[in-house]
Amino acid sequence: MKIEMISFGKIAEFINNQKIDVDGIADTDAFKQYLENQFPALKSMKYKLALNKNIIQENTEITNNATIAIMPPFSGG
Amino acid sequence: MSAERYNRQIILKGFGEEAQQQLLRAKVLVIGAGGLGCPALQYLAAAGIGHIGIVDDDTISLSNLHRQILFSTADIGKLKVEVAAKRLQEMNTQIGIIRHPIRLQKNNILDILSRYDYILDGTDNFESRYLINDACALLNKPLIFAAVSGFEGQLAIFNAPDHLTPSTNYRDLFPIAPDKGEVANCAENGVLGVLPGILGTMAAAETIKLIAGIGQPLTNKILSYNLLTQEQYTINISHGGGYTLPKTVDEFLNMDYQDTSEGPQGYIEIDASELVKLQQQESTILIDVRERHEVPVLDKQIFTQVPMSEFGAFMSKEFYQKHVVLICQHGIRSVAAAEAMQEKYGDAKKIYSLKGGIVKWRDHFLRP
Known part of the structure; x- marks a missing residue:
């Protein structure tokens, strides 16, 4: 399963944009678990995932060559 | 309306007289006359939005000027809404500017x-x-949202339905607010002045598109902008769950927004960067409430010494400064002093306590 990861803001400081090739990630819940294992700093942060440019509100199946964006909230002005 | 003033946008194909009239009839409230608000206000006023309200209770400080481009050096210490309203009114005499020098x-x-x-x-x-966000959802007002972090920005329109999706709001992205300190703000983080300039201008553009009904505004979408790469990434927002949006005024008034200025304590706990900001502000008194023998000794030109043992006597006299910053060794006695001050002055003065005290911000105080 090939997944492209795009991250923003503070999250981009420790997760580079990258393409990963991993087995066993069938849906967004599994991806989230994978992410938090790889990058434990995420566990204490608020963030939202978007699969192929659509915000994830419930567990969603991931297909090959998906793009997943990882977005934290911004408040600065 | 002077057609000549708006001639270049009226003659624009796809805009025209009708769109200009819609701008003139619109009432837009800009909350925050800062890095985002200044450029947004300039373009909204220039474009001929008929009624523009500005909300900000802050005064101008030197470190604002690199990004808050409505203000000049001579304006330091003045209220942002006053200076902004004057500048905008001079630029466009045909519109109404309403000042709200308050904290929402x-x-x-x-x-x-x-x-x-x-x-x-x-x-x-x-x-x-x-x-x-919650107030806009309750009142059913379209919300144009812009925010920055580092070299990036976010832009979205909430609470406005489009033909595909019912309206979404900020809580569909982030149901609850991050804990204090989880995400730094500009004061702690630094920002290149041009970034809020770009995002504020884009927010003005979205507002104009929404009012005039042109193009595809970012309704139910969030755009991420990266200044370093000039890349944009737009994500579709759908309705999510797991949050509470107040449905009535009573429910709204019972929500907890962690608003320190209306919390039970009344005074505000600040960090060293906010202390620096306050030091640059006019009408600020910095009070060291430690006893006279305590070290490190602070510069008495800057920090007025009022030990806790003499605090009652000090409080019985009047002083003119509006902002009072209380400092002690660990930020515990200063809280007690802040409580006493708050009780006496209420809203007449703004009371601050340095959280963690001199020990926590040692580098700040011992800087040569």
């Missing part, structure tokens, strides 16, 4: 927002952003 809170926000058709959020903290 649960008890005043509904009244103010209800006077406007469109709300532009250019604030710099999560408390305000959630407060504004």
Whole structure:
């Protein structure tokens, strides 16, 4: 399963944009678990995932060559 | 309306006289006359938005000037809304500018927002952003949202339905606010002045598109902008769950927005960067409440010494400064002093306590 990861803001400081090739990630819940294992700093942060440019509100199946964006909230002005 | 003033946009194919009239009839509230608000205000006023409200309770400081481009060096210490309103009115004499030199809170926000058709959020903290989001949702007001972090920005339009999706709001992205300190704001983080300039200008563009009904505004979408790469990434927002949006005024008034300025304590706990900001502000007194023998000794030119043992006597006299910053070794006695001051002065003065005290911010105090 090939997944492209795009991250923003503070999250981009420790997760580079990258393409990963991993087995066993069938849906967004599994991806989230994978992410938090790889990058434990995420566990204490608020963030939202978007699969192929659509915000994830419930567990969603991931297909090959998906793009997943990882977005934290911004408040600065 | 002077058609000549707006000639270049009226003759634009796809805009025209009708769109210009819609701008003139619109009432837009810009919350925060800062890095985002200044450029947004300039373009909204220049474009001929008929009624523009500005909310900000802050005064101008030197470190604002690199990004808050409505203000000049001579304006330091003045109220942002006053200077902004004057500049904008000089630029466009045909529109109405309304000043709101207040801090939006649960008890005043509904009244103010209800006077406007469109709300532009250019604030710099999560408390305000959630407060504004929920108030807009309750009042059914379209919300144009812009925010920055580092070299990146976010732009979205909430609470406006499109032909595909019912309206979404900020809580569909981030149901609850991050804990204090989880995400730094501009004061802690630094920002290149041009970034809020770009995002504020884009927010003005979205507001104009929404009012005039042109193009595809970012309704139910969030755009991420990266200044370093000039890349943009747009994500579709759908309705999510797992959050509570107040459905009535009573429910709204019972929400907790962690608003320190209306919390039970009344005074505000600050960090060293906010202390620096306050030091640059006019009418600020810094009070060291430690006893006279305590070390490190602070510069008495800057820090007025009022030991706790003499605090009662000090409080019985009047002093003119509006902002009072209380400092001690660990930020515990200064809280007690802040409580006493708050009780005496209420809203007449703004009271601050340095959280963690001199020990926590040692580098700040011992800087040569």
